[in-house]
Amino acid sequence: MLKPGPVRTRTKSRCVVSFAYLAFEGYENELLSEINYRAPKEVVIRNGRLFLLDLDLNLVWAQLKLTKFDIIKIDSINDAAKKLKAENKKWAAYSFHMHRRTELIQEKVSRGKFKKIKFLEKLSNHDFGFWCLLEEKKMLKCPSTLNPFPIGKIEFVEETATPPSRAYLKLWETFTLHVKPPEKNHVVIDMGSCPGGWTWVLQTIGCKVISVDKAPLDPNILALPNIEFIKQDAFKLDPSKIKKPDWFFSDIICDPQDLLNLVKKWIKRYPDLRFICTLKYKGATDFVTTDAFLSIPGSRVFHLCHNKHEVTWIKDS
Numbered sequence: 001m002l003k004p005g006p007v008r009t010r011t012k013s014r015c016v017v018s019f020a021y022l023a024f025e026g027y028e029n030e031l032l033s034e035i036n037y038r039a040p041k042e043v044v045i046r047n048g049r050l051f052l053l054d055l056d057l058n059l060v061w062a063q064l065k066l067t068k069f070d071i072i073k074i075d076s077i078n079d080a081a082k083k084l085k086a087e088n089k090k091w092a093a094y095s096f097h098m099h100r101r102t103e104l105i106q107e108k109v110s111r112g113k114f115k116k117i118k119f120l121e122k123l124s125n126h127d128f129g130f131w132c133l134l135e136e137k138k139m140l141k142c143p144s145t146l147n148p149f150p151i152g153k154i155e156f157v158e159e160t161a162t163p164p165s166r167a168y169l170k171l172w173e174t175f176t177l178h179v180k181p182p183e184k185n186h187v188v189i190d191m192g193s194c195p196g197g198w199t200w201v202l203q204t205i206g207c208k209v210i211s212v213d214k215a216p217l218d219p220n221i222l223a224l225p226n227i228e229f230i231k232q233d234a235f236k237l238d239p240s241k242i243k244k245p246d247w248f249f250s251d252i253i254c255d256p257q258d259l260l261n262l263v264k265k266w267i268k269r270y271p272d273l274r275f276i277c278t279l280k281y282k283g284a285t286d287f288v289t290t291d292a293f294l295s296i297p298g299s300r301v302f303h304l305c306h307n308k309h310e311v312t313w314i315k316d317s
């Protein structure tokens with residue numbers, strides 16, 4: 001072990017790091033730009049998608065945040081497996097190099113039988129451990145990620161028959177991990193709803209859905225009960241002309257600043273409205289507008305495993 005102790009670890013470069021952040025696959029640059037935006041002077045050590053630094057940050061683009069980890073020396077594959085097995089954990093590996101060596105170690109330790117989950121299924125109370133080879137004989141191991149999914153990646157048994165797009169997975173993930181779903185008979189407005197994945201999810205959980213888009217809704221979704229479709233520009237819809245909703249959803253492709261103005265218009269009319277909206281970025285992450293969303297009381301922002309170059313804003317109080 002290079003330095004004992006659960007939190008402070010010393011890397012080869014003599015840099016003290018206490019926190020590790022794993023970027024979502026394909027969004028490493030976004031995580032790095034977020035670190036640079038939030039902590040411009042911080043030294044960052046990068047290992048593939050894993051970023052090590054000595055600062056506790058809440059990073060939207062991090063799939064996993066590791067706090068109590070050790071960086072230890074290992075002599076061999078067997079030694080690595082022995083050191084992992086010494087802790088009675090279900091371990092999940094992340095590899096950015098030495099994939100075969102990682103596999104051979106992982107095969108020797110219990111991964112736990114992880115199965116894809118069904119929507120609204122009760123989550124297991126697994127707290128997966130995370131480990132990664134930093135070098136051939138140096139391993140980072142974090143026995144507790146406080147996450148029930150291996151390396152923080154949620155996977156669903158997908159519904160292929162009805163939803164007309166895979167966008168429904170964003171709502172499934174949001175309702176599984178971040179917020180209680182709306183109640184039965186809640187009135188929900190779904191802006192930018194076509195072809196209808198979100199409208200379908202909301203309808204299946206018993207909501208009365210006002211579905212709004214300039215484009216047509218998938219006919220199979222339109223035919224379902226409790227869906228009213230308004231074919232219109234969401235930005236031109238007058239909130240006072242709509243039955244008071246309990247929830248406002250938006251997956252509209254638009255500039256985050258335009259969405260912010262739209263949201264503020266609806267909050268002005270209905271201050272206790274709850275929101276789940278996707279902020280879609282054209283190029284680099286617009287941190288200024290993202291922070292403006294975060295400054296609205298009761299707000300949180302996440303990048304979901306099922307988000308693309310976009311994040312999800314939730315206001316549920």
Ligand SMILES: C[S@@+](CC[C@H](N)C(=O)[O-])C[C@H]1O[C@@H](n2cnc3c(N)ncnc32)[C@H](O)[C@@H]1O
Nearest residue numbers: 167192194195196197198214233234251252253
């Ligand atoms: C990513 S898709 C939404 C997918 C949808 N959530 C689903 O689950 O199927 C974005 C939608 O925003 C709609 N949109 C873009 N600008 C809009 C506007 N000004 N008013 C209403 N809808 C708009 C597009 O027509 C498109 O259907």
